[in-house]
Amino acid sequence: MAKDEIEAVYRVRTEPSGLGERVEALLLEQTVELRRAAIRSPDVLEHFVGRVIATEEVGTGDFRVRLAQPAEAAANDPAQLLNVLFGNCSLQPDVELEDVRLPQALARTLGGPRFGAAGLRRLTGVRGRALTASVLKPMGLTVDGAAALCRTLALAGLDVIKDDHGLADHPNCRFVERARACLAATADAAGTTGRRATYVPNLIGSPATVLRQAREAKELGVGAVMVSPMLLGLPFLNELARGLGLPVLAHPAFGGAQRIAPVALLGKLFPLFGADAVIYPNAGGRFSYGPEVCLGIARALRAPDSATAPALPVPAGGIRIENVAEALEAYGADTMLLLGGSLLEAPNAGTLLLRGRQFVEAVHAFPYPS
Amino acid sequence: MAKDEIEAVYRVRTEPSGLGERVEALLLEQTVELRRAAIRSPDVLEHFVGRVIATEEVGTGDFRVRLAQPAEAAANDPAQLLNVLFGNCSLQPDVELEDVRLPQALARTLGGPRFGAAGLRRLTGVRGRALTASVLKPMGLTVDGAAALCRTLALAGLDVIKDDHGLADHPNCRFVERARACLAATADAAGTTGRRATYVPNLIGSPATVLRQAREAKELGVGAVMVSPMLLGLPFLNELARGLGLPVLAHPAFGGAQRIAPVALLGKLFPLFGADAVIYPNAGGRFSYGPEVCLGIARALRAPDSATAPALPVPAGGIRIENVAEALEAYGADTMLLLGGSLLEAPNAGTLLLRGRQFVEAVHAFPYPS
CATH class of the missing domain: 3.30.70.150 (RuBisCO large subunit, N-terminal domain)
Structure with a gap:
């Protein structure tokens, strides 16, 4: 070539x-x-x-x-x-x-990932193990509901707590109010755990809306943001990453329909355009990628063809507390494991806290090969 | 409902x-x-x-x-x-x-189409017949090359002359210089024909780039612009249409891979998000839509479900001078016919002018049912 x-x-x-x-x-x-x-x-x-x-x-x-x-x-x-x-x-x-x-x-x-895997580790302070993440949902929850959920997950010791990609600027759960309340919740929980979880709001809208949300998020002291590049347009991911000064998690919504191989789209184009971490549907969940495709995405994110920074793979969907060890066998430490429904379907806050702790414990205790 | x-x-x-x-x-x-x-x-x-x-x-x-x-x-x-x-x-x-x-x-x-089919007819002054359109290409042509081509097509009497969707801000053919030269070419040709063709530049890039190009285009006096909504992000089409004040032609690039039915994506979502005219691959060309899908797109554009303005269908690809009448039988007057390669593959400017005139003649002479 x-x-x-x-x-x-x-x-x-x-x-x-x-x-x-x-x-x-x-x-x-x-x-x-x-x-x-x-x-x-x-x-x-x-x-x-x-x-x-x-x-x-x-x-x-x-x-x-x-x-x-x-x-x-x-x-x-x-x-x-x-x-x-x-x-x-x-x-x-x-x-x-x-x-x-x-x-x-x-x-x-x-430009590729501006922060990448290394930047997300600096932000969260996590070394030598996989990162733990969960989601605030369902769409329709109130600001108080989101903050309560965020607090419980933070008390459980999760590293990253992100908005669901369907949390927009709904009248019953405004973007700024939700972000402010969730940041307060992680600060509050840090008083108990001694370590602050990273809350990641979902930015969604046309570019002007997203740029406004990004400004608001930064003013509030948010440490990283999430976007769905295929919904917003991949070129806009690139513009956002260029000017934002915060790590960007990328969600695959609206992207699976492209007749582009998942490894090429999520593993190569997303990080090239500026995603620091890429969420993708893990094998065994309710989406369609097999184990080879999932590991292929992770490999492409970690070892880019180009001289751009490695990004962090975020397998999501289909991971339950019971198979965290299996996921870590496959992915190793250089990963953020994202558990959504399998935590959130707990019948009450007490059970959610317990399940969250079990997840965190499983990830912390896993014997990572050095 | x-x-x-x-x-x-x-x-x-x-x-x-x-x-x-x-x-x-x-x-x-x-x-x-x-x-x-x-x-x-x-x-x-x-x-x-x-x-x-x-x-x-x-x-x-x-x-x-x-x-x-x-x-x-x-x-x-x-x-x-x-x-x-x-x-x-x-x-x-x-x-x-x-x-x-x-x-x-x-x-x-x-908001849907801000100008729609009616606005494009006002802009071009065409009543009672289909509109004629062609393309400036190939990518790689110089500003002088683009302007010469534009002048020939304008002399031939085309209503609309648009950039190819692959004409970006290439160093050898800068956006502003190309737009200025093509506008001058249509003005010059109007001295001969008595009627000015509408030159439509292609806006492409991340949102900041496209918004800058839109400002530049307006300052130069451009009457309409083209974008590829799936490349740029559909939400950005909506933002652009909201603020632009000019009709927007939408090109389907990057959009065919979506597992969304073409009638839903090109016939309904594109205009809902603000496209005033929608280019789509016509049956019989090098793309895959059959006649039913193409007519379905046209019907959806002309008769929206919602109380938004009708948009103009722009079938393109696979239409040659020889089958213009056949296309008009199928589409009627409420259409913009776009001939690209079948005109541009003329061996020289003289033949191109002749072919352009034949195309224009065929569209003007067609007995539209009243």
């Missing part, structure tokens, strides 16, 4: 006899969007038409196609990069984006 | 014996994200848990599921609305969003 090329790997379903033509069409679709013969400028041909690195048959009529596109096509812009990777060809159902590799200069322009 | 409910229609693949359980899980997933038994607040149960309107088997193990979700869940926010419609369940491959109907109050909050 020359330094100034973007590598995009697609899975393409086509008749083997039509492969050459299909690949040529895909190559051109993503930049010039004209047939090669119709391009009359030698400069365009040289600078904006990519090349086929390799094609490989992985099954009958199922091909892995590695393309190199000129980095110049992405114009150093996050939205235009997505356009080159999967703009028009997203409309062609025979194509899936499987992998992405950016030249270092473009990755540096995007 | 009560006034304060959002209707979301899904296609769900499941064993018939498990339908009830699957539908209950889907209903709860999109708001409270907890099992019903775990919700202890009567207020949450009353205000944030939706209901099943109907289920219908449309094939073996293939069900149409109509859910009503409380409008309150969407918190009058465009991102949160998407979250309620297709946030977490986008991660479940057995679910597809097929249709959407919003209560009038929520549709009014989103």
